[in-house]
Amino acid sequence: MTAVPPDHFRVDRLKTPIGEALLVTDADGHLRMLDWSDFEARLERLLRRQYGAIKLVPGRAPADMRRAIDDYFAGDLAQLRTIAWRTAGTPFQRKVWKALCSIPAGKTLSYGALAVKLDMPRAMRAVGLANGANPISVVVPCHRVIGFDGSLTGYGGGLDRKRWLLTHEGAAFRDKPLSRALAA
Structure with a gap:
């Protein structure tokens, strides 16, 4: 039942x-x-x-x-x-959201590193989409996921909030992505 x-x-x-x-x-x-x-x-x-x-x-x-x-x-x-929380979402989304909670305050991961952590190294884009669909901002800390080069990436609540949250938690990040020439 x-x-x-x-x-x-x-x-x-x-x-x-x-x-x-x-x-x-x-x-x-x-x-x-x-x-x-x-x-x-x-x-x-x-x-x-x-x-x-x-x-x-x-x-x-x-x-x-x-x-x-x-x-x-x-x-x-x-x-x-x-904080006790529950979500709907697909099994994959819920797996990503649970993994987000394992990122400690003050630390960050890239989408690729999170995909590797989930034992799905080729699923970076799917991880990014699930991260973006997170319904429980802050508590399920999607703000702790940043670009591969340590730069801020999108955040549903806006980059100013993401910047504030990461600064509040003492996390290292860069405001702007490295230029392609420097990243190569």
């Missing part, structure tokens, strides 16, 4: 140093999505894609989740690991 899918999730709004976060949680208190209020339309599209016709109703996220996110932004980087 399979569980009945939910018909709604709660959405809470939390002020952070990099903008208002939208916390989407289920009835069991698991984080289902974390995105930014300036990307609310994208969040709603992802919800429909992953869960179908689900309603978002205003509601407070669990206090321990809110506190963990606040503590992360205040400098206690380990707090993200205490």
Whole structure:
């Protein structure tokens, strides 16, 4: 017997140093999505894609989740690991998202290195697409994936947020990619 899918999730709004976060949680208190209020339309599209016709109703996220996110932004980087989360997505996407959580705060990986870590060295593009489809920004730390040359690459919340998060975590990165001539 399979569980009945939910018909709604709660959405809470939390002020952070990099903008208002939208916390989407289920009835069991698991984080289902974390995105930014300036990307609310994208969040709603992802919800429909992953869960179908689900309603978002205003509601407070669990206090321990809110506190963990606040503590992360205040400098206690380990707090993200205490947040319970669940996702839909394909088995491959979920495998990538789980692997993202193994990248410690203050460290980064390239898409290629993440593909190797998953024992799929030729799947760099697929890893990149799964990374870009991550519905739980910050907590599932897709911001820790950068270019092969250590440069910032795309981030759903914008490069300014990615830069802030990596700087906050003490990670090394370069703002601009190496020119092709230097990389060769």
